Amino acid sequence: MEDKEQEVLEDDDFEMEEISRELVLPGEVLTEDVNNFIPGRGAIFNKERNKITSLCIGLKQIKKKYINVIPLRGFYTPKAGDKVLAVIVDKNPVKYKCDINSKDFGQLKPKNTISQEKGRMGRNTRSYDDVSTEMYKIGDVLIVKILSADRLNKPELTTVGRYLGMKRDGIVISIDPPKIPRVIGRNGSMIKMLKNLTKCNIFVTQNGRIWLKGDNIAYERLLIGAIYKIASEAHTSGLTDRMKEYIENEKKKEEFK
Template identity: 40%
Template sequence: MRMFERRQLVTPGELLAEGDYIAGENTYKEDNKIYSQKLGLVDFDDKKVFVVPLRGKYIPKVGDVVIGQISDVSLNGWSVDINSPYKAILSVSDVTGKAFSPKLDSLTKILGIGEIVIGKITAFDRSRDPTLTIKGSGLGRVSDGLIVNLTPTKVPRLIGRKGSMINILKRETGCEIVVGQNGRILILGKNPKKVELAVKAIKMIEEQAHISGLTDRIKSFLRAGRGE
């Protein structure tokens, strides 16, 4: 038995469904009853019950593209702040592609503290810190652009179904946008007004992610902004 309609607001501990259901993301099962773990929107997929959270921290997942900031330099690599409870490790061999000799090379000359990188998580198993690579298309050091923060749980909403939302954003503003799964978004654009418009649209998505019909609202917002 379902206690809620689809896409309704629920709080932690609220009873979502009873009986023959499967507990999906952000829910837990006890005595054949499914409860929510988080404040979010409940949804059903056949027998699966899950909650789309409204806020939360980023937990690394292998294959995720993230935007990180170098926070520390060690002997054989860097520590990267990826806006998560766990800092990512970027090893020097991954960056230079050859053996590293402390005599000839200097780590800080390649990447210094505070620099921004786009990386991909290559390994993470909760008992060890995640490892990062910056080798690959679209990855690497960032030297230009604007970084905007978004609650990591709302990244899927920013991308939209099959990238529908982010494509609208790119098309209407003419900016290049890189979305890190950790809630950091890089905006590259020549026209500062259009960059500002993109930032405003992202803030709007953050605020209204839980209300249906968002894509249309963003579309009309961007069109109105362009007309100014």
């Protein structure tokens, strides 16, 4: 497996400075100052529009004019452009059915599994007539990109693109999807630290699944433990430093020598 650099996902949800460590609950009043604030993500006006209340259990965050609530629990909603880890659960001659940890199964059509070779006139030189779903088996783990997703239709997937395709080795673990930004960290700080210290390849996807592979089983185990620790302590501050300390302490143990 060639060394793949994890694309740093720009997700500033968990920016340390701006986020307060204030835990809010559904229905809790975030502010009564409706002239200066607008409800952002996870917040809503009440009926009289004189209060802003929270929608879910999470951390309160004030960003310019917006009041957001960063959820601590929740489910994954597919978004076009997301790269996610999918497992093929069913297939027929027309399409694969993939579990992407969301409400609907994703659909992977065979024409989206081979790269399009453009001809001279911009036409496809390859015909899709003979393409069938023989490339992958049921149970294969793929990294796919979501082409389209909305509330009503099933998300459409593709395996054509950078980093995408089948994973033949490694371990897949899954955590709560809202905690994924914390595993990545601010500008990818957490994931860089994990990679450097444990010498493992990691691919973190937005649907809560994490693919990892290391040279040494002890390091893999350490990394899995660290990721679960991050997930359980996602709402605390100074997490990156604490995790660094934790991993360094663990590495002093005998199995790493």
